[in-house]
Amino acid sequence: MKRILLFGAPGAGKGSVAGLLSARMSCPTISTGDLVRAEIRGGTETGRLFQQYTDRGELVPDQMVIELLSKRVSAADAQHGYILDGFPRTPAQAEALSSLPVDEELAVYLKVPEETLVNRLLARLTCSQCGAIYNRNTRLPKMDRICDRCGGEVSERIDDHEESIRTRMRVYLRETQPVIDYYQRKGHLLTIDGNGSVETVFERLLGAMA
Ligand code: AMP
Numbered sequence: 001m002k003r004i005l006l007f008g009a010p011g012a013g014k015g016s017v018a019g020l021l022s023a024r025m026s027c028p029t030i031s032t033g034d035l036v037r038a039e040i041r042g043g044t045e046t047g048r049l050f051q052q053y054t055d056r057g058e059l060v061p062d063q064m065v066i067e068l069l070s071k072r073v074s075a076a077d078a079q080h081g082y083i084l085d086g087f088p089r090t091p092a093q094a095e096a097l098s099s100l101p102v103d104e105e106l107a108v109y110l111k112v113p114e115e116t117l118v119n120r121l122l123a124r125l126t127c128s129q130c131g132a133i134y135n136r137n138t139r140l141p142k143m144d145r146i147c148d149r150c151g152g153e154v155s156e157r158i159d160d161h162e163e164s165i166r167t168r169m170r171v172y173l174r175e176t177q178p179v180i181d182y183y184q185r186k187g188h189l190l191t192i193d194g195n196g197s198v199e200t201v202f203e204r205l206l207g208a209m210a
Contacts, residue, residue, distance in 0.1 A: 002081040003102040005088070007180050008110035008194060010168045011117035011124070016133050016198040017110065017205060018085040028077050031085040034131045035068045036060060054159050057167030059175060062092040073100060089176045107183040108205060110194035114169065121160050127152045
């Protein structure tokens with residue numbers, strides 16, 4: 001079983017690349033952001049707590065996201081491999097992940113300059129149902145605000161506003177950069193130039209993985 005970890009700052013294109021990679025490898029993408037948003041939509045007590053963190057652009061507590069992830073990876077569809085989008089984001093999460101065994105692991109880092117990231121996030125539109133990603137300037141759904149893939153509602157994510165974006169960038173540098181450095185030291189980090197269209201970046205990634 002193979003596990004691919006996708007790293008990159010918010011807006012680096014992890015979700016878009018993950019979608020293409022999932023189809024190519026016939027294995028699911030597990031996005032902890034999607035799991036957190038599903039919990040919020042469910043209106044549970046946990047969801048209400050999560051919302052306080054996500055609205056501010058802060059990370060939800062490690063133990064809670066580790067529990068969500070552990071439950072998700074035990075599902076039947078993840079038994080032959082999975083792609084992780086947005087996990088691990090802290091050293092404690094990386095440690096928890098290392099106790100979920102796999103035969104093979106590859107970490108991919110999508111590198112994009114900060115100003116490009118902010119502009120992408122401010123233009124980003126997301127399907128609230130399946131997580132598909134669109135862009136106000138470069139990739140609109142075929143029908144206004146309706147997801148091409150699942151028919152769900154396409155809109156701005158509530159945390160894609162400038163203040164939350166800047167906080168998420170800071171949190172990313174403080175909490176997640178050390179995790180990326182850790183995978184680099186372990187020697188299985190593939191750094192990919194994340195500039196350009198999703199298709200271009202995906203081709204670059206496939207070339208580097210070959
Ligand atoms: P994302 O969709 O990956 O940008 O995640 C959206 C929000 O969900 C983040 O800003 C966090 O509040 C929360 N979140 C997602 N993944 C994690 C994680 N691995 N650890 C802690 N919080 C997370």
